[in-house]
Amino acid sequence: MRKNIIGAVFLFATGFAINAQTLKSPDGKFEMNFQLKSGVPYYNLKYQGKTVVEDSKLGLRLLRDGDIQFASEIERKDQNGKDLNDGFTKTAEKFDSKNESWNPVLGEKKSYVNHYNELAVTLNQPANDRHIIIKFRLFNDGLGFRYEFPEQKNLNYFIIKEEDSEIDLAADMKTFWITGDYDSQEYQYQETKISEIPARWPKSYDGNASQTPIKNAIQIPTMMKWEGKTPLYLNISEAAVINYPTANVEVDAVNYKLKTHLTPDAQGAKGYIQTPAVSPWRTIIVSPKAEEVLDSKMIFNLNEPTHYTDTSYIKPTKYMGVWWEMIIGKSQWAYSTANNVHIGKTDFSKLTPNGKHAANNDKVKQYIDFASKHGFDALLVEGWNVGWEDWFGHSKEFVFDFVTPYPDFDIKMLNDYAHSKGIKLMMHHETSGSATNYERWADKAFQLMNKYGYPSVKTGYVGNIIPRGEHHYSQWTINHYFRIAEKANEYKIMVNSHESVRPTGQSRTYPNWIAAEAARGTEFDAFGGNNPDHHVILPFTRFMGGPMDYTPGIFQTKLDYYFPGDTRYVKTTLAKQLALYVVMYSPLQMAADLPENYERHLDAFQFIKDVAADWDDTKILAAEPGDYIHTARKAKSKDEWYIGGITDENARTFTVDFSFLPKGKKYQATVYEDGKDADYINNPQSYNIYRKTVTSASKIPVKLARSGGYAISVKPL
């Protein structure tokens, strides 16, 4: 019998070693099992012995895997290459591990830990005499995996029809999601079970300047909670989307299965690959603690270290802007009453001014005065350059030149004035989606920035992409964003991209791409409105791959202040707006409101003036997706801490425990909290500010109003 047992074990081990492999996380809590079933690759994921992701298929279908003999063939609908999804044998596996620290140029902590065990399986496809590698990295916070396509005789060029990476979840989970789309991320979050997604999907999105919704698909990052006695929190996303299209995921609501759905190009192809190449990492963060999900740096860890030789120009930036007054409709980006202008031909000085152009010399100087007085680093000015008269809705390729100011914007005088006041202007490059045009002008545009001392630029991609037919998240457009980031680095310029693709951790590799909007931000409070729980979901989703320029800080939340009868309002209390500076990490933070509103609440404004944007350390004190987040952060190179807490549409209480402070030291905490009668609808501007001496032993109770919050600055006594 012993022989049989040994034999069985041997057979089992051999069989297992031939077709399957197990990987564990450094702390042993996660287990990933890879195996081939009839030549098809599968993986699963267990946490503490519990299956979180059931056996899930991997693979890609190819549109074309050889030379294009006659290029018109690529457009034939029946084209199919030999797929990379079955007929595999495992010919090698290689284990590896890493445990390192690395310092982000700007970040939530001074140093991030990158600790994983890795398994790379080499899969050969004998029928086609070619092989790929699937690489798995198991961290103490979850799994990342990607495909690698080594350069080899029979795999040099191929075109992806679709990547079919599945995540077959073990149960029906509560999911925070937005509509799958090739062009927009500016949707309200939905909170449903996986099984309810198809029913909710048709109602999940409203209109947008550029959108291509995908039926029954949702975007990633997505956040999930497997409820029950021992809940688990999951974040599903991707890391390092470079030279590859963005993935959405199709939802199989019956089997709780997600499958990647890549963004196509103008012809429906989903990726042009030249080996050696790698896919992005598909990431699954799992934790029993929601706080640990927010604390995860897996997505950044999966990106490559930077190749930049000089990062000294990359700095945290707090800014104000000539912007909100246009968003709410008080003024305009355009200078004149014309609706048809030709860049390079139209003499703008001869047009009739509309009298509402915000980016004029006098107004900009006033903003400069205010921003510099209150210690901001920069002032964004939108509408400074010619072309806004017909910038949108016409698929106009040569829509801006990025170098010619309007007649009432003296670019030299204003920059000199700003610099004399110790502040820089922030450049604005709205591309109108016309990426080809932006690339044509980028060198001249960046040279202009260098000439006048602009250290940073906010870019925009409002409207459909040109090349027409490409999408905001197609491979071509992804490459465009990276070309711009790389070129900006040549000019030592920081980039903050709006309506671009969401970040997937590439700030590690391209640290000058310091932020992006790429989600529904504050401006939508002036359009359709953001739900009160929007802010307690976004950090679990959009922010997981990198900072968002959410542009918080609206003190005058109700817009009927400007326009009697206007029903638009920002759905938070004023105190919650302060908390956003801590809860929503970005090295680029805007105080988005008009100076006059800050003037009326200079006491509350003090928090915004004080709060840092770059951090030595971050502690997620407490968090529940969709409900509340409480965060504490230590300012970089300062003995200061900033704490922020926010809630959804429910009022809540919380106790701030200061045990993260160094022991034996006294600090002054300034607490900015919702007033007793504060309410985001009825009384948003009710707040209370008080001071208190604290030590590491202190605890402060806070009450959060409906869609309310609190912020605390902590400085040495």
Add this chain to the structure above:
Amino acid sequence: MRKNIIGAVFLFATGFAINAQTLKSPDGKFEMNFQLKSGVPYYNLKYQGKTVVEDSKLGLRLLRDGDIQFASEIERKDQNGKDLNDGFTKTAEKFDSKNESWNPVLGEKKSYVNHYNELAVTLNQPANDRHIIIKFRLFNDGLGFRYEFPEQKNLNYFIIKEEDSEIDLAADMKTFWITGDYDSQEYQYQETKISEIPARWPKSYDGNASQTPIKNAIQIPTMMKWEGKTPLYLNISEAAVINYPTANVEVDAVNYKLKTHLTPDAQGAKGYIQTPAVSPWRTIIVSPKAEEVLDSKMIFNLNEPTHYTDTSYIKPTKYMGVWWEMIIGKSQWAYSTANNVHIGKTDFSKLTPNGKHAANNDKVKQYIDFASKHGFDALLVEGWNVGWEDWFGHSKEFVFDFVTPYPDFDIKMLNDYAHSKGIKLMMHHETSGSATNYERWADKAFQLMNKYGYPSVKTGYVGNIIPRGEHHYSQWTINHYFRIAEKANEYKIMVNSHESVRPTGQSRTYPNWIAAEAARGTEFDAFGGNNPDHHVILPFTRFMGGPMDYTPGIFQTKLDYYFPGDTRYVKTTLAKQLALYVVMYSPLQMAADLPENYERHLDAFQFIKDVAADWDDTKILAAEPGDYIHTARKAKSKDEWYIGGITDENARTFTVDFSFLPKGKKYQATVYEDGKDADYINNPQSYNIYRKTVTSASKIPVKLARSGGYAISVKPL
């Protein structure tokens, strides 16, 4: 009764004046009648009282004529704007005329005459409160017309679904045509009646690196002959295709009607228009003499004068090339055996040379020696730059950088060497259709040219266009070609574009765009072969809008000379190759064969060395499309004439009448003719050269072999 007649005449005249208008050519032979029939615009064309073009409809259908509210709407198949094709009333007509001479920078004559009568009708569309203008110009050689879209309140931006300009021919005519296509012009000409086009269409094209044939459509220029007792020759084309897509024409074979069919973009849209704007001119040249069609300069006359301030760098260029040996397969463009290279990453010096790379230092120097010894202006070198290993068939965007030479091409040494020998190198920019990539590198590429003294560049667009989904003749790509020409002008560089759009007379406006291939050229003799009548058709079609870099001069017409058993051959005699330099006008002319073949026939080579490429005058001595062309040209600023005659697959005789020479002067004519037994299949290299003194009274008989020809140089005694 008189009152009734007067009344009737008055009513007729009034009705006629309200809805119709007549335009006549300066010499009165042509008559164009415009009218509105139930609000729909029509025109017709008569020559000497005979209707050539029956009432033909005009108009455009629009995809969208207002703002794109949500950009995704543009892709909805049911989108329709309000069309610009009916509901018109004529609110104005304006007559004008012009009679001017203008001097082309390089041309067939020193001076071209631009003489026309013009009628501009303003058509209002009351339902939409907007108007357009249709402008007609009637020359002594035919009609041109175009649409004009003035800037106005209700017409600022629109997107064309299709232009529906019809040419309703009066009879079934013999037509010389190639397959309608969005991407290629490299097809063999078909000679059929209009009524036979649909039957022939499926057999009219072979494979191409990039092609998108359009069923039952043909390309323009197309050449027609209305046979009969008093035949008429027609050429139908377009002029000034700028910021607009190229037109093919759909053929209604029953009604002998052609209708414009524009080239779409990736999404099927056919033109993005911002007013004020104009369409290209649709041109109909008509003459009882084929010679006069070849002599017509209407297409150039319809283009705008140049805005270039300095054209001194634009010169006629006779060149040789490191090229034919790659085309026939004797050597390669690529340097190494690799099939997968990464520009900017691959170290080409570490790759294994394939031993067949033609653009190497030693070989290029040999070509320089030969070309300079024989008085050529330039030497083209293809394959000088890294990237040829995988340049084709992969839809590779970053396929070339246009600035990095291969390890065996010393760019500095070779240019110095060439200059020391009195010759320049000609740059080569094969884009592989990747237009976005070429635009990214254009400045650096042109700077490199300036640095090393390259005055001209041959560009290429082999393969599908990137932005993917655009076509070679889409509006976006047309604009790309013009961006390149304009940028080249900044660097004082001449451009010769291959696989680009065919010229439509824009050399008047952009004189540095001196030639294009944009048709099936000599290289196809090494691919599928060019028919013997190809050369007696092309001047009536492709050449009508501008020069073609046909690259003639192949002396070793049969390729079994290199590869025993090879059945490929150039389907002409050697003497016909000489004649092409005269019959096919281009200011840029290649002696395309290998030096060793010229060495073996230095006596015949002398004609190529002598022939000019820029002209004071041109006389079409005799011509019949598809059969024969005999042309005489006077070299610019020289008392020299060059004569060339060619035939199709039929042997012919001809008498060259020298009456174009100045009277009372003696010249030495050197005649290069087919030998008595010459034949393009059996004995192509049989030729005879003799000298003869001639005066204006002389006549020389010539015998042309099958696909044969003759060339004569005439210099003062």
